[in-house]
Amino acid sequence: MAPPQTVPRRGLFIGGAWREPCLGRRLPVVNPATEATIGDIPAGTAEDVEIAVAAARDAFSRDGGRHWSRASGAMRANFLRAIAAKIKDRKSELALLETLDSGKPLDEASADMDDVAACFEYYADLAEALDGKQRSPISLPMENFKSYVLKEPIGVVGLITPWNYPLLMATWKVAPALAAGCTAVLKPSELASVSCLELGAICMEIGLPPGVFNVITGLGPEAGAPLSSHPHVDKIAFTGSTETGKRIMTSAAQMVKPVSLELGGKSPLIVFDDIRDIDKAVEWTMFGIFANAGQVCSATSRLLLHEKIAKKFLDRLVAWAKNIKVSDPLEEGCRLGSVVSEGQYEKIKKFISTARSEGATILYGGARPQHLKRGFFLEPTIITDISTSMQIWREEVFGPVICVKEFRRESEAVELANDTQYGLAGAVISDDQERCERISKALQSGIIWINCSQPCFVQAPWGGNKRSGFGRELGEWGLDNYMTVKQVTKYCSDEPWGWYQPPSKL
Ligand SMILES: NC(=O)c1ccc[n+]([C@@H]2O[C@H](COP(=O)([O-])OP(=O)(O)OC[C@H]3O[C@@H](n4cnc5c(N)ncnc54)[C@H](O)[C@@H]3O)[C@@H](O)[C@H]2O)c1
Numbered sequence: 001m002a003p004p005q006t007v008p009r010r011g012l013f014i015g016g017a018w019r020e021p022c023l024g025r026r027l028p029v030v031n032p033a034t035e036a037t038i039g040d041i042p043a044g045t046a047e048d049v050e051i052a053v054a055a056a057r058d059a060f061s062r063d064g065g066r067h068w069s070r071a072s073g074a075m076r077a078n079f080l081r082a083i084a085a086k087i088k089d090r091k092s093e094l095a096l097l098e099t100l101d102s103g104k105p106l107d108e109a110s111a112d113m114d115d116v117a118a119c120f121e122y123y124a125d126l127a128e129a130l131d132g133k134q135r136s137p138i139s140l141p142m143e144n145f146k147s148y149v150l151k152e153p154i155g156v157v158g159l160i161t162p163w164n165y166p167l168l169m170a171t172w173k174v175a176p177a178l179a180a181g182c183t184a185v186l187k188p189s190e191l192a193s194v195s196c197l198e199l200g201a202i203c204m205e206i207g208l209p210p211g212v213f214n215v216i217t218g219l220g221p222e223a224g225a226p227l228s229s230h231p232h233v234d235k236i237a238f239t240g241s242t243e244t245g246k247r248i249m250t251s252a253a254q255m256v257k258p259v260s261l262e263l264g265g266k267s268p269l270i271v272f273d274d275i276r277d278i279d280k281a282v283e284w285t286m287f288g289i290f291a292n293a294g295q296v297c298s299a300t301s302r303l304l305l306h307e308k309i310a311k312k313f314l315d316r317l318v319a320w321a322k323n324i325k326v327s328d329p330l331e332e333g334c335r336l337g338s339v340v341s342e343g344q345y346e347k348i349k350k351f352i353s354t355a356r357s358e359g360a361t362i363l364y365g366g367a368r369p370q371h372l373k374r375g376f377f378l379e380p381t382i383i384t385d386i387s388t389s390m391q392i393w394r395e396e397v398f399g400p401v402i403c404v405k406e407f408r409r410e411s412e413a414v415e416l417a418n419d420t421q422y423g424l425a426g427a428v429i430s431d432d433q434e435r436c437e438r439i440s441k442a443l444q445s446g447i448i449w450i451n452c453s454q455p456c457f458v459q460a461p462w463g464g465n466k467r468s469g470f471g472r473e474l475g476e477w478g479l480d481n482y483m484t485v486k487q488v489t490k491y492c493s494d495e496p497w498g499w500y501q502p503p504s505k506l
């Protein structure tokens with residue numbers, strides 16, 4: 001039987017229940033691989049944000065926080081593990097929904113659901129470990145004082161996320177926020193909210209206390225902006241474009257509200273002429289730019305090739321690119337689905353035409369695959385004859401498009417790699433390990449891959465420098481994003497302090 005091609009009809013998830021948006025509006029959900037409308041999502045607005053923030057505040061302080069924010073980490077870990085178990089149970093259904101919603105290959109969506117469950121489990125372990133880390137003593141230089149540290153949840157957090165890995169990017173925030181004892185309002189992207197609403201359904205099923213987790217879907221300016229400027233939201237964690245990140249930071253600054261920003265990228269991949277296995281390097285290059293149709297913040301979209309191997313490498317890259325199965329993302333073996341929306345499709349095509357008009361060569365791809373008449377599909381695209389002033393070299397495309405430049409010396413490769421306003425990721429492929437270490441130090445980015453591109457582990461920190469943002473997600477750093485540190489210092493001497501002259505007792 002063919003899988004269903006519609007998405008569940010949901011309301012906003014607020015206070016543990018489904019609620020119709022105050023203004024009663026909804027947004028269509030379009031399957032980008034077929035261009036068919038397959039359902040709709042609520043279009044939340046400031047009125048709904050108000051209700052969701054109040055629900056989250058109430059959940060944070062209900063019964064003095066005994067049931068959530070001040071409960072033991074072990075108690076919260078039980079809920080996180082229950083969420084992970086439900087994600088595993090519903091893995092194939094959730095993966096299908098994400099594929100229908102975003103156009104990504106079903107195999108990729110399935111792998112993402114594994115990562116989602118693993119992330120909830122990981123932060124369940126960290127929540128549990130938090131109990132043993134409370135009251136950790138601080139060594140002081142004076143014996144008559146004792147000091148210790150309490151790690152406390154920051155409060156109500158607003159989580160604003162993008163469409164490229166809809167549930168995974170939300171989970172990178174939701175799991176540590178809940179582990180820390182925060183309560184949260186999630187605003188997923190209007191282009192792919194379906195799986196995040198299902199996370200609401202899962203939280204309801206497992207009996208998460210009402211208001212601990214809330215989902216407001218809707219447009220950025222209508223639902224995201226009131227969340228980021230809300231006076232009762234204690235922190236905003238944002239993943240998305242650098243332009244929106246700037247707006248969020250500006251609005252949060254008015255209340256000196258902390259923000260963490262995971263923004264865009266234009267990451268380099270440097271390949272040296274000392275490699276023994278060209279095909280192995282070519283496959284990582286492909287994975288670095290064609291996975292998820294290049295709609296990856298850390299996509300290694302600028303390829304730097306040593307001039308001695310450039311010709312041979314590009315011949316193999318084209319051969320491998322020709323071999324990619326570009327198809328309906330539900331087809332078995334699909335490795336390149338559609339991009340997420342018509343808007344994104346047009347934007348990518350414009351990047352390609354501008355590159356051509358600026359004098360670059362479209363070595364391979366650059367157009368709709370001929371066998372796909374509908375849907376927002378693009379061939380894997382390889383662009384050469386680049387100069388560093390070209391738009392394609394400087395700006396994030398967020399599509400299956402790689403631009404290639406040659407270099408002669410290691411120092412030149414580093415200079416070209418760092419020639420960007422972004423600083424999220426960088427990769428080097430070389431059989432010389434010392435060279436790899438040198439390059440790792442020289443690249444100005446938060447993530448470095450050696451002899452690979454894109455593998456990501458929940459234990460390791462994730463985030464960027466420069467205009468790719470600041471703050472780190474994942475690992476222990478991800479948990480720290482949602483905690484404040486409180487020092488408690490006690491005077492424990494029987495002697496008076498003795499700074500002032502005591503008044504006469506008479
Ligand atoms: N660094 C990372 O880890 C990472 C991960 C994934 C995506 N990204 C970046 O995200 C971008 C693509 O995602 P996108 O197109 O969804 O980004 P976007 O900035 O358009 O939207 C991101 C989110 O912000 C919301 N938003 C938009 N305007 C807003 C406003 N004025 N106030 C508050 N919220 C608002 C959107 O509705 C969406 O939920 C790319 O630049 C990509 O590099 C970064």
Ligand SMILES: C[N+](C)(C)CCCC=O
Nearest residue numbers: 164295296297298454456
């Ligand atoms: C490492 N992943 C899974 C590709 C996620 C990257 C997040 C940014 O787009």
